[in-house]
Amino acid sequence: MHLRDLTGPEQLKTLTPAELTELAAEIRRVILETVARNGGHLAPNLGVVELTLALHLVFDSPRDKILWDVSHQSYVHKLLTGRYHQFHTLRQYGGIAGFTDPQESVHDHFHWGHASTSISAAVGLAKARDLAGESYEVVAVIGDGALTGGMAYEALDHAGQDKTKLIVVLNDNSMSIAPNVGGISNYLARIRTLPSYQRVKHDVAEALRQIPFVGLQALDLVDRLKEGVKHLLVHNMFFEDLGFTYLGPVDGHNIAALQEVLRQARAYPGPTVVHVVTTKGKGVPYAEELPDKFHGGGPFDVATGKAKPGALTYSEVFGNTIVKLAAQDPRVCAITAAMPSGTGLSRFAREFPDRYFDVGIAEQHAVTFAAGLAKGGMRPVFAVYSTFLQRAYDQVIHDVALQNLPVTLAIDRGGLVEDGATHQGVFDVAFLRTIPRMVVMAPKDENELQHMLYTALQLDGPAALRYPRGKAQGVPLDEQLRTLPIGKGEVLRQGEDVALIGLGTMAPVCLEAARLLEEKGISARVINPRFVKPLDAELLVRSAREVGALVTVEEACLAGGFGSAVLELLNEHRVPVPVLRMGIPDEFVPHGNPVRHLARYGLTPDGIARRAEELVLRLRSELSAAPAGRRVRRRPGTRAAGDE
Incomplete structure (x- = not known):
């Protein structure tokens, strides 16, 4: 049977061992070709081909609930559950998601993209099953990397205490994105060798x-x-001490052995852990050799695995800058939550191993650990994706800001990404600007990024700088770093009819929009605010009074975001001018090319220019329609303020 003929997992049960082996090879080929073309998570999916086949052979999905922790390794599951003919659209707008999505298939039970969550949900599903008097199985598939997250242990403790019947499949490949670290990793290594x-x-x-x-x-x-x-x-049987029956370790690439142990687990009345040992990147030599590089990323050449060279990324500029600063200041430390390459810290790890800390998938611990380092006189920088910083919000408030500690949050992937709703970095501006003592910055380009990092490390309190994923602007980098004046923006272009205020990398986009407006006879001022908090009150209030209309542009959510901060500022200073806010509306952004999403939300030169032109023309029309004796240039108090 070929994948194209597979309409559901129930058909797998009719296949011979030889046919299953052939199907596994076809699955690897399809995943490799698709990810090479579209980008995505290659190595995690290559490593779970046989495991996924065995799960669907033993259990009856969707009646039995198979939950994929993080779910970036669910491509095989998607192919086995009738989505082969749509699989070529992987991660494309309107196509197959890179993670499980209940709207996509009845075989997907949660919309997931963050680690360490599956066991908690499995315990909840199992309890709901018991309360309803039903009898389906609940299986949580979690990687050993996700076991570095504290939430997984909270769920294990609950399930073991209550003796809830569920199965935890531990996919042990010694990796999360980078090689795993910490005590649990060492413990699992001992089990594998005993x-x-x-x-x-x-x-x-x-x-x-x-x-x-x-x-x-x-x-x-x-x-x-x-x-x-x-x-x-087996020294210190951790899982059994928690109340689980432990089965394994078992070869995660032996379908027959996997079926046997999963059937054993199904027969047990209480909670069970099945320890499966797999190879990340299995079957593709370069993915096996460099599983961290091929964990997730953009398109590449199938034959060689090489990506196309290009300009420096923001992550690389950050990584090079922190290395330079660490060479100058022995107090500078770097922290990652299992993402050294993705956040640009690989070079720092090599050059300053004593000041580099990979805490595993444990963002909450990372923030409070940084607070401890700062309390001890160090200058820690926690490099983290915007979407994952959400998991440590309380620690940012309680352990860093409340103590006014000099912790720097280097927020990568601030803005839109391909991966979809679980990974969009659009909430950081809103949730950080509410925190007292927090300085929040957003650079317009990579040169400003390095100056902002330097500035943050000079402060005696907390700071955050957010920057997007992907290639930088390509501007020259200053050799000498300088401290930026806190809370001070800059005017990039003068204008008289409207002011375009572009946060971060929206500032260059606003410059392009201003040039388009000039062709239509509209003079647009362009402001790079640099700071979300504190705002440059003098610059923004003066511009509002001089120009009379503002457009704020941000690659972040509008609710409580930068535009809202500008409105609050103008209200406090009683400057009633119209303000048009442009950004991400009150919705979750699906997967797809960020360029497409930016166009959809009007966050392009054309989109900004069009909305700004509509605003200016409307104001001109209102002014011309006013009685002759009242036709004066707009000044504070002559018209009501509004959020357009």
Whole structure:
């Protein structure tokens, strides 16, 4: 059977072992070709091909609930559940999502993109099943990297205490995005290298059964001594001590062995952990050799795995700058939550290993750990994706800002990304600007980024700078870094009819919009605010009074965002001028090319120019329609303020 003929996982049960092996090879080929063309998560999916086949052979989806932690490794699952013919649209707008999505298929039970969440949801589903008197199975597939997140342990503790029937499949490949770190990683490594408790117990039992008369009595003795045998073979059986039955480790690329252990787990009445050992990137040599590089990313050449060279990215500029600053100041430390390459910290890790800390997928711990470093006199920088900083909001408030500690948040992926609703970095501006003592910056280009990082490290309190994913503007980089005056923006272009205020990388877009407006006889001032908090009150209030109409532009949510901050400022200073806010509306942004989304929301030179022109022409029309004696240039108090 070929993938194109597979309409649902129930058809797998009719296949022979040889046919399943052939299907696994076809799945790897399809995933490789699609990800090379569209971008996406290659290595995680190559590593779970046999595991996914076994899960769908043993369980009956969608009646049985298979939950994929993070769900970036769910491509195989998608192919097996009738989505082959749409798979070529992976991560494209209107196409197949890169993560599970209940709106896409009944086989997807949650819309997920963050780690360490599956066990909590599985416990909830299992409890709901029991309360409703139903009997379906609940399976949470979680990677060993996700076990570095504290939420996973909270769920394990709950399930083990209540003896809730569910199955946790631990996909152990020694990797999250980068190689795993910490005590749990070391613990799993010990299990992988020690004799299997389950295998030895099985072999002993079979041998005793062969002894006439005394075999059954001896087996009973073995059962009573099980705890002693367990601790002799596997030091500190963590999962069983939590109340789970532990099965494994098992070869995650042996379909028959996987089916056997999953059937055993299904037969147990309580919570079970199935420890599966896999190879990330399995079947593609360059993905196996460099699983962190091929965890997720853009398109590449199928034959070589090489991506097209290009300009520096914002992440790379950040990484090079923090290395330069660390060489000058021994207090500078860098922290990542299992994403050294994605955040640009790989070079820092090599050059300053004693001041580099990978805490695993543990953003909450990362922030409070940074607070401790700062309290001890260091200057920590936590490099984190915008979407993942959401997980540590309380720690930013309680452990950093409240203590007024000099922790710098380097917020990568601030803005729109391909991956969809779970990864869009559009909420950081709104949730950070509400925090007292927090300085929030957004650079217009990579040169300003390096000056902002330098500025943040000079402060005696918390600071955040947010910048987008992908290629930078390509502007020259100053050799000498300088401190930017806190809360001061800059005028990039003078104008008299309207002021375009572009936050961060929207400032260059506003410059292009101003040039388009000039062709239509409209003079637009362009302002780079630099700071979300504190705002440059003098510059913004003066511009509002001189020009009479403002357009704020941000690649972030409008609700509570930068435009809202400008409105609040004008209200406080009693400057009643019309303000048009442009940004991300009150909705979750789906997956797809960010360029398409920016165009959809009008965050392009053409879109900004069109909306600004409409505003100016309307104001001119209103002015010309006023009685002759009242036709004066707009000044504060001559018309009502409004959020257009």
